[in-house]
Amino acid sequence: MALHEENPSKVKRADIVVGIPSYNEAQTISHPTTQADLGLLQFFGDKSSVIINCDNNSPDGTKEAFLNTPTKTPKIYLSTPSGVRGKGNNLIELFAKVNELGAHACIIIDADLKSITPRWIRNLGEPLFMDFGFVAPLYVRHKYDGTITNNIAYPFIRSLYGRRVRQPIGGEFGISGEIVRIYLEREFWNNEISQFGIDIWMTTLAIAHDIPICQSYMGRPKIHRPKDPGADLGPMFEQVVGTIFNMMIPYEPYWRKIRWSKPTAVFGFGLGEMELPPSVEVDQEGLYQRFLQGVAQFQTVWKKVLAPEVFAKLMEVTELVREHLDFPTQLWAHILFDYAIAYQRFKGDKKMLLDSLIPLYFGRVCSFVQRTDRMSIQEAEEYIDGQCLVFEEARPYLDERWGKGGGEDV
Amino acid sequence: MYKILVVDDEESIRFLYQEELTDEGYEVITAESGYRLVERIEEEGPDLVILDIKLAGYDGLDLLQEIRSRYYDLPVILCSAYEVFKRDIKTIAADAYVVKSSDLTQLKEMVRRALEGRTSLERGSDEDGGGV
Numbered sequence: 227m228a229l230h231e232e233n234p235s236k237v238k239r240a241d242i243v244v245g246i247p248s249y250n251e252a253q254t255i256s257h258p259t260t261q262a263d264l265g266l267l268q269f270f271g272d273k274s275s276v277i278i279n280c281d282n283n284s285p286d287g288t289k290e291a292f293l294n295t296p297t298k299t300p301k302i303y304l305s306t307p308s309g310v311r312g313k314g315n316n317l318i319e320l321f322a323k324v325n326e327l328g329a330h331a332c333i334i335i336d337a338d339l340k341s342i343t344p345r346w347i348r349n350l351g352e353p354l355f356m357d358f359g360f361v362a363p364l365y366v367r368h369k370y371d372g373t374i375t376n377n378i379a380y381p382f383i384r385s386l387y388g389r390r391v392r393q394p395i396g397g398e399f400g401i402s403g404e405i406v407r408i409y410l411e412r413e414f415w416n417n418e419i420s421q422f423g424i425d426i427w428m429t430t431l432a433i434a435h436d437i438p439i440c441q442s443y444m445g446r447p448k449i450h451r452p453k454d455p456g457a458d459l460g461p462m463f464e465q466v467v468g469t470i471f472n473m474m475i476p477y478e479p480y481w482r483k484i485r486w487s488k489p490t491a492v493f494g495f496g497l498g499e500m501e502l503p504p505s506v507e508v509d510q511e512g513l514y515q516r517f518l519q520g521v522a523q524f525q526t527v528w529k530k531v532l533a534p535e536v537f538a539k540l541m542e543v544t545e546l547v548r549e550h551l552d553f554p555t556q557l558w559a560h561i562l563f564d565y566a567i568a569y570q571r572f573k574g575d576k577k578m579l580l581d582s583l584i585p586l587y588f589g590r591v592c593s594f595v596q597r598t599d600r601m602s603i604q605e606a607e608e609y610i611d612g613q614c615l616v617f618e619e620a621r622p623y624l625d626e627r628w629g630k631g632g633g634e635d636v
Numbered sequence: 637m638y639k640i641l642v643v644d645d646e647e648s649i650r651f652l653y654q655e656e657l658t659d660e661g662y663e664v665i666t667a668e669s670g671y672r673l674v675e676r677i678e679e680e681g682p683d684l685v686i687l688d689i690k691l692a693g694y695d696g697l698d699l700l701q702e703i704r705s706r707y708y709d710l711p712v713i714l715c716s717a718y719e720v721f722k723r724d725i726k727t728i729a730a731d732a733y734v735v736k737s738s739d740l741t742q743l744k745e746m747v748r749r750a751l752e753g754r755t756s757l758e759r760g761s762d763e764d765g766g767g768v
Binding site for chain 2: 357364366390392438441443485486488489490491492495604605607608
């Protein structure tokens with residue numbers, strides 16, 4: 227039970243729940259709430275439903291903004307205890323409520339979504355009333371929006387667990403009551419998962435528990451608060467990457483059996499013309515400079531984490547001027563695999579280890595931006611798909627080194 | 637022996653694929669159109685489908701959706717003479733996309749990978765449910 231719950235309509239049962247996690251989203255939460263209401267009425271009118279805001283006791287009036295949004299669907303406000311923050315903590319409160327309500331389906335949407343339409347609710351929810359237990363979104367994003375997804379989460383999860391989930395940390399999901407109960411067991415729960423690690427944790431558990439997964443086409447691009455990949459990295463990087471690395475340890479028996487990836491079913495095509503997302507500006511020089519600063523700051527760590535041939539190749543890359551920076555995908559895959567191995571063995575502060583990966587990520591993103599600069603979104607998508615194949619082809623590198631160590635002790 | 641269903645409206649392509657893939661040790665059956673394709677899959681139980689995109693009277697990408705809605709895990713490789721269709725987001729539901737060529741090296745490699753992936757996942761499921 228959350229510390230604070232307001233349930234003005236005294237809802238006790240629901241077939242379908244729309245959950246909106248938030249912290250200080252008073253300015254934005256009304257729009258997704260309204261769209262969720264319209265979607266539930268239009269496409270799930272024969273089912274009992276409720277919209278739940280799972281909040282972190284926001285001081286900016288998120289609760290009032292949510293509860294005062296006019297809707298026909300009843301609403302519930304939940305909050306974590308005072309001082310407890312994190313998207314993962316919000317969602318665990320939501321899952322407990324979904325289970326208590328006996329809901330068959332739960333749709334999760336971000337509170338800062340500007341482009342959501344009622345069809346998003348249909349497309350994230352309808353597959354859950356077919357045979358699917360986990361629905362990930364499929365939307366067009368600008369080639370520089372979602373750089374952690376494009377350069378780490380998607381290729382890594384795809385090559386490791388063998389499932390192509392294009393937006394594994396997209397923020398919008400559809401989940402069945404069955405997988406909610408799996409989530410409530412909180413396998414491998416930790417501080418990273420209780421924050422931004424929650425999305426990749428949910429996706430990984432769905433794959434590893436063999437829950438039928440589908441990707442659902444949203445029809446419109448994801449438009450939310452724009453983020454410069456260099457300026458807005460924040461703690462998200464370590465929470466997402468730390469969770470990916472952490473979960474490799476218990477799920478080793480699963481991923482060891484995987485060699486090549488498979489596609490997932492797709493739902494919801496035929497929604498009209500593709501709308502282009504707004505462009506995302508990237509400070510390439512800033513990315514490059516932070517990459518170079520990492521050389522001075524972390525070179526000794528890199529030498530210990532990376533295999534000698536990988537470190538040598540990386541040093542060649544650090545000598546390239548920005549205009550000619552080329553950070554090969556195979557090198558990037560080997561670096562991530564070496565870091566995953568080091569993370570498994572490392573007994574010290576793992577945050578420090580992940581900090582040393584961030585400049586390499588900036589270098590990689592800078593190279594990605596330069597390579598895709600003149601590409602259309604579709605061409606960049608093909609390029610990303612090609613990168614994923616390189617990760618899959620590099621898998622034997624990981625398989626041979628995992629468990630044997632790699633590089634020196636950090 | 638793995639069974640492969642080749643769906644293509646060009647007889648020469650069906651013949652080429654059948655010859656070459658049979659030589660690789662696969663059992664190959666063919667269909668010249670998308671008519672009753674899902675029923676054909678139901679009857680024949682192929683392990684993999686090679687599907688042309690521009691079929692007379694049928695859109696291979698729509699057929700792919702139809703197959704996926706019934707057969708979640710059946711490997712499907714899209715084949716087309718044109719690279720441009722690869723940019724259609726619907727192709728994401730396929731295991732691979734191969735541009736047609738008289739050299740079948742890439743197609744054979746994609747067939748091998750798709751069937752290898754199928755084998756490893758099935759093995760995972762059989763042994764321990766695929767979980768931890």
